[in-house]
Amino acid sequence: MNLLSFYKRSLHRSAMFLIPACGILLNACGEPPVEGDKYPDIPTFPRHTNPNIIIKPFANFKNPPMQKGNYIFGWGEDLYSHKGTGFLIYDRHFHLLKVLKPKAREGETVLPNIDVRNGIYIYTSQGMRATRVYRLQLPSFQKQKIPIYKLKNIHKNAFSKEAIAKKYDRLIKRAASNQDYFDKDTYIARLGEQEKAKMLFSNGIQRIMHLDESSSILIYKDRIIVIQYQYNKKWTPYKYNSGYGTRVSYIGTANSFSKSVTRNVNLSYYGLGSDTALGYDYISLKIGNERTKTKVDNCNKKTGLYILYKDQHKVIVMPSENTNRWYIVRKR
DSSP, rough: OOOHHHHHHHHHHHHHHHHHHHHHHHHSSSOOOOOOOSSSSSBBOOSOOOTTEEEEEEESSSSSOEEEETTTEEEEEEEOOOOEEEEEEEETTEEEEEEOOOOOHHHTTEEEEETTTEEEEEEEETTTTTEEEEOOOOOTEEEEOOEEEEGGGGGGGGGGGHHHHHHHHHHHHHHHHSSOOOHHHHHHHHHHHHHHHHHHTTTTOEEEEEEEEEEEEHHHHHHEEEESSSOOOOOOOOOOOOOOEEEEOOEEEEEEEHHHHHHEEOGGGGTTOEEEEEEEEEEEEETTTEEEEEEEEEEEEEEOEEEEOOOSSEEEEEEETTEEEEEEEEEE
């Protein structure tokens, strides 16, 4: 056998071994194998297998709902009690307490802010500035209009441009020396606004909440007011409290007894990432002595259903693919 023949036979034998091995390696490190629907008889969420259990839409939010203190809240539509669209407020047991439906004038936007010690603030905004502010006391939801003080409308000799320039002469010169472009008039106006806020409103403040980019809620022992700036975005001389809370967190995941991959999709073409495995997460849910099964659309074999709340009578869940839409699971 000549050297060329020996080389060809050796290469053929190596290829017979390497091709299957490469296939195993690519399968392990690349796309997961497509298994198909393992349980075609199990219906897709929110449909399920047990007629003694009901799974119904609970709420649909425009943005991720928030939680603070004993309250859960967010803009959305109540799909369970059919009380309409608005600012939904729940207690921590997911009982709907109130649907606020504030009205806005033309060109205005209605926005919320919540402070569990002093109530919920609903305000209308136009051009990024609050135009009207209302406080709803908790838990009665009694409505109170909060006055807005615009610092630009407060004129006193102590806050004149000349007086501020004289008082803060060194600070102004130092700021000018540290900047390539220095707008002296605006800088003096900002200092004057800070001086007004400090002189007129700081005495007796218990807490401050930022309402928007140009307004703050000042909370005193016997009154609540809003001050609005023209040049300063925020003013925080003492205690500051963010009113928005944190995003609602889940307490667990639904019981998954299997997962499957029904197809692989390459999303890199759309600029959304690499390969994604689409399939189902097969879920078992239990209420009391009743149990039902369902399957939830799933990516990359991750969790398909999160549990927000659970007691003997109901479970509140949200799919991982749409966490702004909640469902309730209960007995019929």
